[in-house]
Amino acid sequence: MTSAATTLKGQPLDRPALDSMLRRRMFYTPSFEIYGGVAGLYDYGPPGCSLQANIIDVWRKHFVLEEDMLEVDCSVLTPHDVLKTSGHVDKFADWMCKDPKNGEILRADHFVEEVLETRLKGDKEARGQKIEEKEEDPKKKKRKGKGAVEAVKLDDAVVQEYEEILAKIDNYNGQELGELIKKYDLKNAATGVQPSPPVAFNLMFQTAIGPSSNTPGYLRPETAQGQFLNFAKLLEYNQQQMPFASASIGRSYRNEISPRAGLLRVREFLMAEIEHFVDPQGGKKHPRFEEVKDVELVLLNRETQLSGKTHVEKVSIGKAVANGTVDNETLGYFLARIHLFLKKIGVDQSKIRFRQHMANEMAHYAADCWDAELFTSYGWVECVGCADRSAYDLSVHAAKTGAPLIVRERLPEPITIEEYQVELDKKKFGPHFKKDGKAVEAALLATTQCDREELSKTLESADSITVKVEGVGNGEVTVPKELITVAKRKRTENVREFTPNVIEPSFGIGRILYALMEHCYWSRASEGGDEARGVLSFPPTVSPTKVLIVPLSSNEEFRPFCRKLSQKLRKMGISSRIDDSSATIGKRYSRNDELGTPLGITIDFQTVKDQTITLRDRDSTKQVRADEDKIIEAIQAMVDGSKSWKDIEAELPVFSGQEVELPTRE
Numbered sequence: 001m002t003s004a005a006t007t008l009k010g011q012p013l014d015r016p017a018l019d020s021m022l023r024r025r026m027f028y029t030p031s032f033e034i035y036g037g038v039a040g041l042y043d044y045g046p047p048g049c050s051l052q053a054n055i056i057d058v059w060r061k062h063f064v065l066e067e068d069m070l071e072v073d074c075s076v077l078t079p080h081d082v083l084k085t086s087g088h089v090d091k092f093a094d095w096m097c098k099d100p101k102n103g104e105i106l107r108a109d110h111f112v113e114e115v116l117e118t119r120l121k122g123d124k125e126a127r128g129q130k131i132e133e134k135e136e137d138p139k140k141k142k143r144k145g146k147g148a149v150e151a152v153k154l155d156d157a158v159v160q161e162y163e164e165i166l167a168k169i170d171n172y173n174g175q176e177l178g179e180l181i182k183k184y185d186l187k188n189a190a191t192g193v194q195p196s197p198p199v200a201f202n203l204m205f206q207t208a209i210g211p212s213s214n215t216p217g218y219l220r221p222e223t224a225q226g227q228f229l230n231f232a233k234l235l236e237y238n239q240q241q242m243p244f245a246s247a248s249i250g251r252s253y254r255n256e257i258s259p260r261a262g263l264l265r266v267r268e269f270l271m272a273e274i275e276h277f278v279d280p281q282g283g284k285k286h287p288r289f290e291e292v293k294d295v296e297l298v299l300l301n302r303e304t305q306l307s308g309k310t311h312v313e314k315v316s317i318g319k320a321v322a323n324g325t326v327d328n329e330t331l332g333y334f335l336a337r338i339h340l341f342l343k344k345i346g347v348d349q350s351k352i353r354f355r356q357h358m359a360n361e362m363a364h365y366a367a368d369c370w371d372a373e374l375f376t377s378y379g380w381v382e383c384v385g386c387a388d389r390s391a392y393d394l395s396v397h398a399a400k401t402g403a404p405l406i407v408r409e410r411l412p413e414p415i416t417i418e419e420y421q422v423e424l425d426k427k428k429f430g431p432h433f434k435k436d437g438k439a440v441e442a443a444l445l446a447t448t449q450c451d452r453e454e455l456s457k458t459l460e461s462a463d464s465i466t467v468k469v470e471g472v473g474n475g476e477v478t479v480p481k482e483l484i485t486v487a488k489r490k491r492t493e494n495v496r497e498f499t500p501n502v503i504e505p506s507f508g509i510g511r512i513l514y515a516l517m518e519h520c521y522w523s524r525a526s527e528g529g530d531e532a533r534g535v536l537s538f539p540p541t542v543s544p545t546k547v548l549i550v551p552l553s554s555n556e557e558f559r560p561f562c563r564k565l566s567q568k569l570r571k572m573g574i575s576s577r578i579d580d581s582s583a584t585i586g587k588r589y590s591r592n593d594e595l596g597t598p599l600g601i602t603i604d605f606q607t608v609k610d611q612t613i614t615l616r617d618r619d620s621t622k623q624v625r626a627d628e629d630k631i632i633e634a635i636q637a638m639v640d641g642s643k644s645w646k647d648i649e650a651e652l653p654v655f656s657g658q659e660v661e662l663p664t665r666e
């Protein structure tokens with residue numbers, strides 16, 4: 001498996017060169033830059049927007065269209081109650097500490113990681129070993145002394161301890177991180193002092209909805225909640241058919257403590273999320289699992305991570321589900337489909353792995369969770385999370401609101417059930433609890449059979465019972481005996497009711513887009529051997545612009561050809577750009593290689609004579625020459641992915657005209 005980032009052609013990845021090219025070509029740029037900018041906020045320029053739109057287009061076709069998913073577009077502004085119920089208000093937090101000397105705010109886990117990594121590097125240096133640059137925070141260079149490596153040899157046992165801590169750095173809570181800081185005397189390199197003990201910092205941006213400030217709210221931290229709240233309507237829309245999936249593409253907001261690594265950790269980002277609702281009974285089978293069972297994935301499961309191994313052989317998802325590595329078919333199906341999507345948009349196959357969450361890394365309700373990680377110059381980066389969220393979300397929202405977020409399925413044979421039932425004296429219950437009535441009722445109805453058995457026993461001897469009702473009083477409510485009966489009753493069921501489980505693939509589009517740019521980047525020696533030029537070898541399907549049209553010179557005779565061609569391509573929905581600037585043809589091509597434009601058409605004197613044009617391939621710089629119809633047909637086939645350049649080269653006459661040829665090292 002990859003240990004240091006390389007380009008598509010195996011060259012060491014020069015991140016500063018790539019970054020400067022991406023900014024120069026305006027793929028993305030810091031927001032509000034002329035005001036000094038704000039960390040973690042970026043604007044996309046024309047090629048960035050186009051690349052993002054194309055990735056989203058492939059995503060929609062690959063998931064929404066292919067699997068008849070029900071797309072929704074929900075509000076970003078979310079009332080407090082929704083996120084309180086989902087657990088975000090209480091738990092969606094990272095641990096933060098403060099440097100008492102300079103006031104710097106540090107994300108505790110990142111701080112521990114950074115200091116231990118620096119010490120390990122120092123140890124390697126002292127031992128004369130080669131240091132692999134896993135991650136280099138560009139900001140480190142600016143902060144005095146930060147990240148500087150001092151050659152200090154550590155005990156072998158300490159090295160092992162540090163390595164073990166780093167391997168499970170995501171799993172520590174605030175107190176544990178505080179203990180690590182103390183135990184290893186971790187100091188902020190900028191000031192030489194230990195930061196304060198970590199405190200929880202909620203990552204949601206809070207706001208007030210409406211002028212009265214009576215309705216507190218948040219900018220959503222994920223798109224999922226909107227999908228859960230619409231579950232009953234979507235089920236109805238889907239004519240009560242299960243399983244089904246909803247999908248949503250939209251912005252989410254997280255007030256990250258220390259945004260870093262460019263587009264990888266930002267405060268506003270585009271997410272594409274799927275909520276697949278499945279019956280928990282019957283092993284969560286997937287009707288289309290057969291279609292993907294042979295897809296091979298790199299699966300880094302819990303045991304492998306604990307053993308410290310980072311390299312594993314690929315295994316088919318069919319085998320992984322059969323031997324229990326992946327919990328169920330539906331989860332396995334989505335891991336395979338995520339892999340195929342990443343492959344389709346051009347992610348390097350040797351730089352994808354799926355890493356299983358450790359037990360304490362997962363949300364408490366999650367049954368299993370795998371992240372699709374992509375290797376970049378910042379190390380392995382989680383780009384897609386794929387979690388089995390069990391019935392948690394629908395259950396908590398149903399319990400809070402009383403809305404029936406369930407599936408009702410007619411049984412083939414009626415069945416008789418004897419179970420505890422909660423019966424309320426509605427005439428007295430409402431007036432007694434007034435505005436809290438709904439919440440108290442929902443909490444009582446959400447009790448399990450075990451709870452009810454206890455309640456019925458209590459009611460035999462006591463005058464009241466106590467139930468937990470979040471958000472009412474101090475969270476505990478007393479229900480007088482005369483308002484409630486809890487007793488065993490027999491009933492005949494014709495219908496089975498269940499709360500579906502949810503499998504949730506959650507894509508961070510910005511992270512995928514950045515990783516893709518790294519994976520597609522390489523540099524080519526330019527004419528005359530001077531400065532190497534960057535190339536972004538995006539697959540034509542996602543390239544920001546598909547075709548560059550270049551007239552050989554400013555000769556007036558070339559103009560009508562350019563115009564006609566671009567009109568034709570536009571009609572076909574293929575994006576093109578005419579570059580009739582005075583730069584040499586080589587320069588014009590290399591400018592567009594940096595933008596990732598896969599194909600170039602040249603109009604020359606031969607065109608004027610016999611209407612033929614040349615088509616150049618960005619990656620090999622080879623060209624073919626044919627009449628316009630044939631070239632356009634070839635372009636269309638490459639853009640829709642049905643043909644590759646190799647096919648085109650085999651079909652059309654190769655052209656070796658000097659005037660448009662760029663030297664290449666390959």
Ligand SMILES: Nc1ncnc2c1ncn2[C@@H]1O[C@H](COP(=O)(O)OP(=O)(O)OP(=O)(O)O)[C@@H](O)[C@H]1O
Pocket residue numbers: 254256263264265266267269271382383384385506507508509510511512
């Ligand atoms: N701050 C961020 N900037 C950019 N993308 C993000 C950010 N936070 C999350 N994402 C993207 O959203 C996806 C789903 O979010 P999820 O809540 O699973 O992330 P997370 O586990 O909180 O990420 P991390 O541990 O890196 O903060 C991630 O896989 C990632 O691609």
